[in-house]
Amino acid sequence: MSVSRALAHDVEPLPLLDDLLPYLMNRLVSRLNRNLDAKLRRRRLTFEHWRVLAVLTAHDRSTVSVLAELAVIPQATLSRLLARMGERGLVRRSMSRRDSRLVEVRLTPKGRSLYEEIVPLAVEEYRAAVVGLRPQEIEWLMAAMRRMQDNVGLGGSGPS
Amino acid sequence: MSVSRALAHDVEPLPLLDDLLPYLMNRLVSRLNRNLDAKLRRRRLTFEHWRVLAVLTAHDRSTVSVLAELAVIPQATLSRLLARMGERGLVRRSMSRRDSRLVEVRLTPKGRSLYEEIVPLAVEEYRAAVVGLRPQEIEWLMAAMRRMQDNVGLGGSGPS
DNA sequence: CGCCAAACTATGCAACTGCATAGAACAAGG
């Protein structure tokens, strides 16, 4: 029941779910996130925490709105999430001296070490997911993802 | 700075975000969903509604927990979402005569026509995303997604 | 037939979410 009909929406837009790329991607990503979330719960963390920690590790010293963009978390939500993470000593927020409107966020040593601690959980999840895929195929997958990101407005010039 | 290092987590698990497949997938899916969500808001719908409608269209007459599995929505959340959708006349819930524990859910005509009405929005979003990808490549992408789903426990035999 | 474990849905409660917006800081032009 999984015919190849991915682009045949022209006249008959009745989607067989298993043949729709967005559905497949959604299901897969949701599952991946949920699995990781379950693993993180023991440390009182959520998947959103993970994303913030990961982004901050890569882009140390970000601002709230840049971080929101990178972590794909609504700004208002992130603002309060960061407040909570600050209370737990995972991040430090400080006013920028260049521009007092900006709030610079960075990991504390505690936040960094916590990140190091949980990276293996994410890696484990990731490796389980890509079993059977060759590195070359993964490269190709990532290229396709980047291509689609550009198509949808994540390439640098934000749309509406 | 985007070297091909997707699987080089062996000794140095320091992920450059843009080189991590899960991160790319998350960003892309989040953006897709958010875009669709924005389009749906005018009709007082959310992306979750969309998923429920889509799954119900494909698998008419489902139960709450099966639907939760297919739509990747926690059962408790779905239960209340369905209650609201029921009040709006989009779905109908009825006790199964085979097993009184089960609640069978199906679309009402109103729900079905609403779905038909919003399908184009999703298709539009989808087509924009895959611009530049050949049908053959999309097929390949979906195959990879299914492979990864199986790896993560969505193939039929649920893990934990 | 009665009892215990399992399956399924709904709900209490505390927490989180996001939209809209207030509040504060900057930038540009008169």
Added chain:
DNA sequence: CCTTGTTCTATGCAGTTGCATAGTTTGGCG
């Protein structure tokens, strides 16, 4: 220097979420 428009973060409020669990129905076994 003041005014006006823009950029950025935080918050009020109403709604939603999810964990844990209660309540109900089944199935299996003695």
